[in-house]
Amino acid sequence: MHELAMQVGVPDDSLMDYIICGIPDAVVNKSVLYGASSILEFKIKLELYKRTCERREVESKDTTTAKQISTTPAAASEVRCYNCGGRGHQSRECPDAEKGPKCFACRAYGHMSSSCPVKSETQ
Numbered sequence: 801m802h803e804l805a806m807q808v809g810v811p812d813d814s815l816m817d818y819i820i821c822g823i824p825d826a827v828v829n830k831s832v833l834y835g836a837s838s839i840l841e842f843k844i845k846l847e848l849y850k851r852t853c854e855r856r857e858v859e860s861k862d863t864t865t866a867k868q869i870s871t872t873p874a875a876a877s878e879v880r881c882y883n884c885g886g887r888g889h890q891s892r893e894c895p896d897a898e899k900g901p902k903c904f905a906c907r908a909y910g911h912m913s914s915s916c917p918v919k920s921e922t923q
């Protein structure tokens with residue numbers, strides 16, 4: 801009789817441990833499953849855990865897409881020089897600063913395209 805009782809009476813704790821150990825996840829994430837006083841409470845915790853997992857997956861997807869958006873435009877090329885129109889440096893760091901502003905129309909230094917003599921000739 802003793803042996804039969806041993807086989808049937810599997811303690812809930814070891815069963816819960818067995819299930820928790822079988823979940824391929826970090827211990828931190830599984831910590832919510834511990835501390836259940838009954839198998840019923842454990843099932844409720846397990847349900848909550850599944851929902852947390854689903855939410856975590858959605859959130860991780862969100863962060864990866866957000867990362868892709870932030871990394872796609874290269875940060876260096878975002879900086880634009882107002883002096884020569886070149887990218888990767890600011891106008892105060894412009895190597896052609898002493899030559900004056902660069903004309904975008906004729907690519908000469910010393911005047912802006914708005915006051916370009918070449919541009920006004922062609923127009």
Ligand SMILES: [Zn+2]
Nearest residue numbers: 881884886894
């Ligand atoms: Zn420049």
Ligand SMILES: [Zn+2]
Nearest residue numbers: 903905906916
């Ligand atoms: Zn010009």
